[in-house]
Amino acid sequence: MTTEHFDAVIVGAGFAGIGAAIQLKRLGIDDFVILEREDDLGGTWYVNHYPGLAVDVPTTTYSYYFEPNPNWSRLFTPGPEIKRYADDVADKYDVRRHIRYSVNVEGARWDDDASVWRVALRDGTTLSGRYLLTATGFLSQPKIPDIPGIDDFDGRIIHTTEWQDDFDPAGRRIAVIGTGATAVQLIPELAKSAADLTVYQRTPIWVVPKIDLRFGAFAKKLFARIPATQRVLRWFTSSVYEVMVSVGVVHYKTFRGRGNISAADLSRLHRFVVIRDKDLRRRLTPDYDFGCKRPTFSNGFYRAFTRPNVHLQDVGIDHVQSDGIVGKDGTKVLVDTLVLATGFDLWEANFPAIEVIGREGRNLGKWWRDTRFQAYQGVSMPQFPNYLSLASPYAFLGLNFFNTMEYQMRLMDRLFSEVKRRGATTFEVTEEANARYLDRMTELLGESLFTQGNCASARSYYFNPAGEPTLLRPTTTETAIREATEFPLSDYRIA
Incomplete structure (x- = not known):
């Protein structure tokens, strides 16, 4: 039974879900809900709170590009500070009021007649939304080892x-x-x-x-009073990693x-x-x-x-x-x-994290496994109208998740703005555009470490069950951002 309808339904209240919510607000879409299975926001930075937890990339790059934080205590910031940053951003951009906690999403199905997504919850209720965005993260499903005894x-x-x-x-x-x-x-x-x-x-x-430098009071004041100094430091550390x-x-x-x-x-x-x-x-x-x-x-x-x-x-x-x-x-x-400390089940339990059924009954998980793991620009799949999967094959830009979020937010801006300009109701990536993108990613990976290097014994989650390194997008951040702002609109069927 459908009880409520929204313009958009976001699954997950981690940094991807918060970023998607902020972008929707910028686009004038305020009638949306964020469904979060935990009892607080922050995703992996709320779930994980073990001793020693910290970012393993410089914190100078680990933030939204539009929301630098001058208050980091050190170069590799402890986990509680990252969680606090998530709280502060959610409050500043009025995201928290859209979140419903302790909600388990069972799956989503596209209703072609009504042009909406029907989102089924574990408690038996169903929500509907014009748009569906799954922001379930890459590290969201714990892996429990199958050890005898x-x-x-x-x-x-x-x-x-x-x-x-x-x-x-x-x-x-x-x-x-x-x-x-x-x-x-x-x-x-x-x-x-x-x-x-x-x-x-x-x-x-x-x-x-x-090299874990501590940011003292002087550095924090400098970052707060002259934000350009922190942006320069971000540019430097990001460039090194690039x-x-x-x-x-x-x-x-x-x-x-x-x-x-x-x-x-x-x-x-x-x-x-x-x-x-x-x-x-x-x-x-x-x-x-x-x-x-x-x-x-x-x-x-x-x-x-x-x-x-x-x-x-x-x-x-x-x-x-x-x-x-x-x-x-x-x-x-x-x-x-x-x-x-056995990590996460990325491929079997996370791609996708919920059952998603698109047009003509296409099951996303089954389709990925029967064909190949693929996603145009790391977010869209043919036969899945009005749907963006923010944790998909070819989505992750190497070492920094926020770089991934930046290009995805810019893609949302271009795509949703065009839908609004045309007065359209749906968007869907074409089979041809998706195939071209998959061929290009495959070609680029042919030059990469994962294809040319010695990775056989790594047991890396970068590789899917078929042995293809389809987690990472084999481009620079600059290229990903440029493509997200300039991709041919003809790659989507907008109607």
Whole structure:
């Protein structure tokens, strides 16, 4: 039963959903609702609050381009400050009043007769909207490892996305499963007070030193009084990262991996300086090219393994017992706390995060898996009118999500403005434009690290189940923004 109708329905109140809401308001569309499954906004920065949480790109670039924040405490800002920034932006742009919390969206179906989306909620109600925007993020569905016996464990089990703030690691015998970006931040914090900490590693991660500058009172006042100074700093840090991604990822073949080799050498030097145990250094060294799996920054990760209470286990887990973990080599480690730093299920549970049924019954998830993962400009698919998926194949611009959000907001501006100018009711990307875009992305990826480099053992979420690196958009931010503001309007059927 449809109870309410809106001009637009946004699914997700993280930074993508907030950005989409701000853009709708700029376009004069104020009759919209944001459906959020959590009880607060902020997306991953609300869900995640484990010890050591921080951004792993410079905070100078980690904000909306139109809303710089002069109050960051340091170059790699702790998570609570990012959450506070989300709150402040939502309040400033009057987004919060549009949000409905603790709402689980089951799916959405296009009603061709009425030219609206029917959005089904778990409580049995249905909302309708002229436009549908899914802003569910790339890191929204936790991955729970399927380990034999894990349900028989008698101790405490904590997934990093459901951190228990009352948990005190002091004196505990802890096992951490995973060595991804989250674990790199968490492990040094747990190591400080745990009686014993065993880290179960499947795939090593490239870690380079972190130059984490603190912004003092003078810098904050300067940023606040002369915003141009912060914009210059943002330009500088963004440019550095653009060069890194361009040389090391997008144009890997042209530069013959020289940038990746240099970054890997920096990581090796970091390990050599911190860890004197040659065998331990070897076990912590990845055998895939730098960049195949998301690398990260840390000054404490390698140092944690030099503590007498921290141990690396890399032979694999055979099964879990009530009081510990048995490795594939037969050894057993007694633990009372199991921490799952196993990341997120991007492809199976997140593409799409809800069931979306378009024109003529096309099921988005099934269509992606039966054909190929694809999305024109990273947001649109044929047979899905009036729909933008902000977390789609070819959407993510490398290291900084806000760059992705910037080009998507500009695309919204161009597309929705044209719909309004024509007095139209629907937009839909054409099959031809989508096919051309997919061919172009495939061609560009042929020059990239993911195709030309050694990525076979990386187990990277950049790759979809078919082995294609379709998460990242293999262009510069400048190119993405230009295309979002200049794409041929004929690529969409506007009627």
